[in-house]
Amino acid sequence: MKKARLIYNPTSGREEIRRLLPDILDRLDKAGIETSCHATTGEGDATRAAAEACERGYDIIIASGGDGTLNEVINGMAGQSHLPPLGIFPLGTTNDFARAMKIPKRWEDYCDLIIQNQTRPIDIGKVNGRHFINIAGGGSLTELTYEVPSRLKTMIGQLAYYVKGVEKMVNLSPMHLVIEAAGHDTIEGEFMMFLIANSNSVGGFEKLAPGAEIDDGMLDVIAVRKCNLAEFIRLVTMALRGDHFNDPHVVYLKTPRMEVISPNHVLLNLDGELGGELPGVFEILPQHLRIFA
Numbered sequence: 616m617k618k619a620r621l622i623y624n625p626t627s628g629r630e631e632i633r634r635l636l637p638d639i640l641d642r643l644d645k646a647g648i649e650t651s652c653h654a655t656t657g658e659g660d661a662t663r664a665a666a667e668a669c670e671r672g673y674d675i676i677i678a679s680g681g682d683g684t685l686n687e688v689i690n691g692m693a694g695q696s697h698l699p700p701l702g703i704f705p706l707g708t709t710n711d712f713a714r715a716m717k718i719p720k721r722w723e724d725y726c727d728l729i730i731q732n733q734t735r736p737i738d739i740g741k742v743n744g745r746h747f748i749n750i751a752g753g754g755s756l757t758e759l760t761y762e763v764p765s766r767l768k769t770m771i772g773q774l775a776y777y778v779k780g781v782e783k784m785v786n787l788s789p790m791h792l793v794i795e796a797a798g799h800d801t802i803e804g805e806f807m808m809f810l811i812a813n814s815n816s817v818g819g820f821e822k823l824a825p826g827a828e829i830d831d832g833m834l835d836v837i838a839v840r841k842c843n844l845a846e847f848i849r850l851v852t853m854a855l856r857g858d859h860f861n862d863p864h865v866v867y868l869k870t871p872r873m874e875v876i877s878p879n880h881v882l883l884n885l886d887g888e889l890g891g892e893l894p895g896v897f898e899i900l901p902q903h904l905r906i907f908a
């Protein structure tokens with residue numbers, strides 16, 4: 616019998632996990648996967664629970680929640696000597712990573728993937744001792760993901776981000792950045808935002824970093840040079856179609872390692888959560904984890 620640890624955020628998304636849990640446990644159990652659960656209690660708890668599950672030698676870890684919960688779980692796992700494969704039930708408001716990995720929406724189908732032990736290796740991003748699985752970024756617009764209150768997300772879902780996004784866009788301000796990426800010349804200037812993608816699905820923009828592959832050992836960097844609000848909105852609409860790469864405001868590069876410094880106070884967003892601030896050394900941990908996908 617295999618042993619799995621299911622770490623779930625009971626408050627994620629529309630709180631569906633409470634209803635699904637007995638059926639998930641039953642399906643796994645019947646297939647020989649004995650699963651115990653840990654319900655998270657607040658910030659940082661999923662990280663502690665995931666680290667403990669590695670230390671206790673579980674065969675499988677499963678994270679249930681949104682991108683925030685997933686980020687906490689991989690932060691508990693990264694660097695552990697015993698690294699079991701990770702399953703993901705994407706039950707948050709935003710599930711960018713699961714979308715990028717084409718994780719089945721039906722929980723039954725995903726249980727079957729776990730039961731069949733279908734895994735693939737994935738890279739993990741790291742900056743200043745913290746990890747991200749999908750995306751890192753900086754600039755005032757990227758702050759919106761942690762400014763949206765959880766209650767509002769439970770009530771109106773993705774719409775909560777659009778409401779806040781419009782509010783933030785009106786107040787966009789540039790920052791000065793020096794970007795030193797391995798294999799590239801130094802880039803310096805005024806920027807509105809920068810994003811560092813590990814997968815190709817970011818904030819619902821599936822064509823933002825089409826070249827980003829989850830296991831290529833590379834970070835895909837997209838930085839937007841200073842522009843006015845009208846130009847920025849035009850860029851966002853171009854990004855929806857994947858046409859933004861030809862715009863002179865957009866810097867795009869691939870690198871395994873990059874240092875970013877700024878004289879401004881720039882907060883970092885890691886998978887939608889607040890993740891410290893610049894300066895930052897971003898690097899990739901190639902094929903560090905295996906996920907069921």
Ligand SMILES: Nc1ncnc2c1ncn2[C@@H]1O[C@H](COP(=O)(O)OP(=O)(O)OP(=O)(O)O)[C@@H](O)[C@H]1O
Pocket residue numbers: 624625626627628629655656657658659660679680681682683684685687706707708709710765768887888
């Ligand atoms: N019991 C809890 N009560 C309140 N907050 C919690 C609890 N457990 C975990 N959290 C916090 O909730 C945060 C966000 O959760 P999560 O990402 O799973 O889903 P979400 O809020 O639906 O939306 P999103 O996917 O957009 O982040 C986590 O980073 C975690 O710190």
